[in-house]
Amino acid sequence: MYTRPPIETAVPTEVLSVSFNNSASHFTLGLDTGYAVFVTETCSPRSIKNVQGPIGLVEMLDLTNYVALVARGTHSHFAQNKVVIWDDQNNKKGMHISLVQPIRGVLLGPLLGQRHVVIVLQDSIRLHTFNKKPEFVTQYETTYNPLGLCCMSDRLLALPGNTSGHVQLVDRAIKTVNIIPAHNSALRALQMSRDGELLATASDKGTLIRIWSTKTRTLHIFDVPHPNLNMAPASDQDGESSTSKDDKGKWGFLGKVPFMPRVFSDTYSFASAMFESREDLVSSMSKPQQGVIGWIDDNTVVVVGAGRDSKWEKFVIRKPHETPDGKRDCVREGWKRCLGGTR
Numbered sequence: 001m002y003t004r005p006p007i008e009t010a011v012p013t014e015v016l017s018v019s020f021n022n023s024a025s026h027f028t029l030g031l032d033t034g035y036a037v038f039v040t041e042t043c044s045p046r047s048i049k050n051v052q053g054p055i056g057l058v059e060m061l062d063l064t065n066y067v068a069l070v071a072r073g074t075h076s077h078f079a080q081n082k083v084v085i086w087d088d089q090n091n092k093k094g095m096h097i098s099l100v101q102p103i104r105g106v107l108l109g110p111l112l113g114q115r116h117v118v119i120v121l122q123d124s125i126r127l128h129t130f131n132k133k134p135e136f137v138t139q140y141e142t143t144y145n146p147l148g149l150c151c152m153s154d155r156l157l158a159l160p161g162n163t164s165g166h167v168q169l170v171d172r173a174i175k176t177v178n179i180i181p182a183h184n185s186a187l188r189a190l191q192m193s194r195d196g197e198l199l200a201t202a203s204d205k206g207t208l209i210r211i212w213s214t215k216t217r218t219l220h221i222f223d224v225p226h227p228n229l230n231m232a233p234a235s236d237q238d239g240e241s242s243t244s245k246d247d248k249g250k251w252g253f254l255g256k257v258p259f260m261p262r263v264f265s266d267t268y269s270f271a272s273a274m275f276e277s278r279e280d281l282v283s284s285m286s287k288p289q290q291g292v293i294g295w296i297d298d299n300t301v302v303v304v305g306a307g308r309d310s311k312w313e314k315f316v317i318r319k320p321h322e323t324p325d326g327k328r329d330c331v332r333e334g335w336k337r338c339l340g341g342t343r
Contacts, residue, residue, distance in 0.1 A: 013339050015310035016072055021060040022109065022194070024294035027304055028058040028067060029338060035069060036338070037088060040294055040302050043312040043336045047088050052077035057148075061108040061115070061130075065089035068106045068117065083119055085130070097134050099126070105148025111172050112155060120148040125159050140168060140177070149187055153196025156214060160187055165203060169214060180217050182210055301330075310338040 017030035026046065029036040034051040035058045038044065056072030065088045071078035078084050080102045085094045097117060105120030108130065115130035116137070123144060127137040142160040150159045157170040165183035167190065170176075183203035191200045192214070199212045212218065291303040299317040304310070313335040320326045 012308045014308050015306040015338065016054060016056050017058060018292040018304045018306050018310075019057075019059055020292065020294040022062055024296060024302070025063065026060055027292075027294060027302075028060050029304075029306075029310065030055040030058045030069075030072070031339075032072075035067065037067065038312070038338065040296055043314075043338065048339075049086075049088070049091065051086075056080075057103070057106055059106050059108050066094060066108070068108050070103045070106060083117060085117070095132055095134055097128055103148075104145060105150055107150060107152055109152055110154050111152065111157075118150060118152060118157065120145065120150045120159075122146065125150055125157070127157075140170060142168070143186075147188070149190045151190045151192040151199075153192050153194065156192065156196045158190050158192055158199055158214075160190075167199070167201060167212075169199070169217060178217055180212055182212065183208075304338065312336050312338050 014032040015029045016032060018027060019030075020027045020040065024040055027038050027040050029038070032054040034049045034053075035055045036048040037046045037060060039046055051069065054072040055069050055078075057068070057070035059068040061067070067086050067088055069078065069084045069086050071080050071082070073080070079098070081099045083097045083099075083103060083106050085096065085108075086092075087094045097119065099119065099121065101121045103119055104122055107118040107120075109116065109118075111127075117128045117130050117134060119126045119128065123142055125140045125142060125145075127139070128134040129137060140157075140159060141162060143162055143164050143166075145160050150157065152158070155171060155173050157168075157172065159168050159170070160166070161168045161179055163181075164186045165181070167180040167182045167187070169178045169180060171178075180199070180201075182201040185203045185205040187201060188204040189200070189202040189209075192198070197214055199214050201210050201212065202208070291305050294302045294304070296302060299319075301315045301317070303313045303315070314333045315330055316333045317330050318328060320328055323329055
């Protein structure tokens with residue numbers, strides 16, 4: 001008589017968050033068991049670490065060995081109100097910053113030539129020095145900010161204002177704070193160009209991505225219509241496109257925007273492709289991440305999804321001489337499950 005107990009199916013690791021570093025050369029995953037760092041070009045794991053509990057937020061500092069970790073839930077080895085700077089190479093804690101409130105977001109990067117830790121709370125943003133004994137620098141009050149919105153350049157910080165839909169633009173060099181009345185409803189996304197000259201904003205109810213000059217705090221050129229905010233992260237339609245199919249002639253100026261690849265110099269959508277990341281299971285600390293987009297170069301896009309079936313998908317924009325019909329297109333070069341298996 002056969003009495004062997006049935007083999008239990010292993011519970012897949014859940015990816016709670018996805019984030020690219022500044023150059024998109026690497027991406028990090030917050031896992032229900034720890035965190036992982038991958039090389040974007042090949043989806044090759046550089047590091048997968050078990051840190052005794054779920055990690056809801058992971059941010060990599062440029063190309064260094066340091067990552068910022070924020071725990072999720074009550075079963076983690078770390079507290080949800082603590083930012084831990086982890087030395088990935090030596091597998092040890094470098095420093096930590098403890099706060100009273102749960103942490104909604106964290107940024108690592110240089111301000112005025114010195115590395116800083118920017119911690120986003122529910123209604124404020126705190127700035128700390130990046131050293132063995134982090135020092136508190138200053139704090140900025142914001143409106144309710146559950147998505148942890150904040151972005152930075154080497155001189156500026158952009159964060160929600162005290163009024164819904166407004167943006168505070170902080171110039172750390174001259175210690176000024178200016179207000180941009182960006183939208184009439186709550187902010188959904190903030191992104192600054194690497195040179196700090198332009199700021200892109202979007203609201204949770206509107207249908208516009210707005211590009212602002214950070215020098216004059218005025219609308220740069222004009223509003224950009226967006227379908228489902230599918231610029232980045234990807235839209236809920238599980239599709240990825242270089243521009244808008246329905247707004248011919250409205251996208252050409254994007255080629256001049258520093259955080260856009262040169263393919264946006266076109267005035268119409270020349271290619272699109274489908275991606276397969278479909279799950280909504282993500283960290284409660286952040287916005288949904290069905291597909292987070294990273295541009296490796298002007299012709300290569302990577303989309304990484306969260307959830308229990310996290311996938312890495314690589315798309316290549318082919319030039320006319322590389323296609324049978326002599327037209328540019330966008331093809332999926334391949335995909336992998338981030339945490340095991342390929343097809």
